[in-house]
Amino acid sequence: MSRPHLAGLKGKHVVITGGSSGIGLAIAQRCAAEGAFLTLISRSSSKLAAARHHIASSLSCNPDRIQTKIADTSNATTIISAIEESFEWKPIDVLICNAGLAMAGMMGDVKEKDLDLVTKTNFLGCVYPIHAAIPLMKQRSLQNPSSIVIMSSLAGLVPLYGINVYSPTKYALKGLAELLLLELLPWNIRVNLVCPSFTKTNLLEEEYFGGNEIIRTIGRKLYSYNHKALESSDDVAMKTIEGVKTGEFLIFTNAQGASLGPLTRGLIPSESVGTFIIELLLMVPYRFVSLLWFLNAKKLVHKMNSKTM
Numbered sequence: 001m002s003r004p005h006l007a008g009l010k011g012k013h014v015v016i017t018g019g020s021s022g023i024g025l026a027i028a029q030r031c032a033a034e035g036a037f038l039t040l041i042s043r044s045s046s047k048l049a050a051a052r053h054h055i056a057s058s059l060s061c062n063p064d065r066i067q068t069k070i071a072d073t074s075n076a077t078t079i080i081s082a083i084e085e086s087f088e089w090k091p092i093d094v095l096i097c098n099a100g101l102a103m104a105g106m107m108g109d110v111k112e113k114d115l116d117l118v119t120k121t122n123f124l125g126c127v128y129p130i131h132a133a134i135p136l137m138k139q140r141s142l143q144n145p146s147s148i149v150i151m152s153s154l155a156g157l158v159p160l161y162g163i164n165v166y167s168p169t170k171y172a173l174k175g176l177a178e179l180l181l182l183e184l185l186p187w188n189i190r191v192n193l194v195c196p197s198f199t200k201t202n203l204l205e206e207e208y209f210g211g212n213e214i215i216r217t218i219g220r221k222l223y224s225y226n227h228k229a230l231e232s233s234d235d236v237a238m239k240t241i242e243g244v245k246t247g248e249f250l251i252f253t254n255a256q257g258a259s260l261g262p263l264t265r266g267l268i269p270s271e272s273v274g275t276f277i278i279e280l281l282l283m284v285p286y287r288f289v290s291l292l293w294f295l296n297a298k299k300l301v302h303k304m305n306s307k308t309m
């Protein structure tokens, strides 16, 4: 077995955007349990204070190991300052760009300002902190391996119907991660692209499946959405941290995700020779499966929409 990229998180400084709830909070909790120092970044001071209290009290750890920073990832000035200040507290070993938003609705129906907010938060909200962190991380990376983790989604590999720019912003993160993978090769900074499936947090429960019957039905039939069988944020956190330690580029958090690997890996090589061979063998059957998926999607979208036209 090859050596892991990071042996452990004890004493490491992990910065998490969107660390105040859901998946980000679960990752923070696990990092703290391993002895990491944490900076949690989000927009709401009360959610940040509650998250810090929750982690410190549930693990009986010193709250001074956790700092919080109020910043909006869609605002370049505030998020760049938050990253620079985090680095002044302690050099950053792992930057996790996790903050994200979704707004339900079809592309032609939602307001421009909402499209703007989701695009900026999800895409530029990863670009800005990475842009600020890279020069600082590079300086010490040859002695200290470090990682940049980008929270995408299976919706960044398969178009998620009814949620306007959410899916496209997550696709864009794959492009960002692939570019960074090449750009950072000379430094000891690993890039990880995490692609969770539907996870039990506030994000999709309320935003995606909240109201619209067409979207709910298509979600169930096309993506096997089942609100009783969602991934837990703790499972996603566990798989994310495992993948960051081993240094995997594409991190899938469940079997549904892993099964999409062969179709969605693009130009990025497989993690091992074994995976490469399996993916090669699956390529032809997968082209048939994707054709069947698309034909089914076409039928379903026509059928559901014809009822309301």
Ligand SMILES: NC(=O)c1ccc[n+]([C@@H]2O[C@H](COP(=O)([O-])OP(=O)(O)OC[C@H]3O[C@@H](n4cnc5c(N)ncnc54)[C@H](OP(=O)(O)O)[C@@H]3O)[C@@H](O)[C@H]2O)c1
Residues within 6 Å of the ligand: 017, 018, 019, 020, 021, 022, 023, 024, 041, 042, 043, 044, 045, 047, 048, 071, 072, 073, 074, 098, 099, 100, 101, 121, 125, 151, 152, 153, 154, 195, 196, 197, 198, 199, 200, 201, 202, 203, 204
């Ligand atoms: N839930 C899923 O099914 C699922 C699946 C795949 C991927 N993901 C991805 O996982 C990430 C976390 O989502 P989640 O499900 O854990 O949702 P969540 O519970 O709603 O958490 C979102 C976090 O992001 C923060 N945030 C949102 N907008 C922000 C902004 N502009 N600036 C700074 N912080 C911001 C929120 O805090 P404040 O409100 O205080 O700012 C919160 O801490 C997202 O990128 C999401 O796309 C989720």
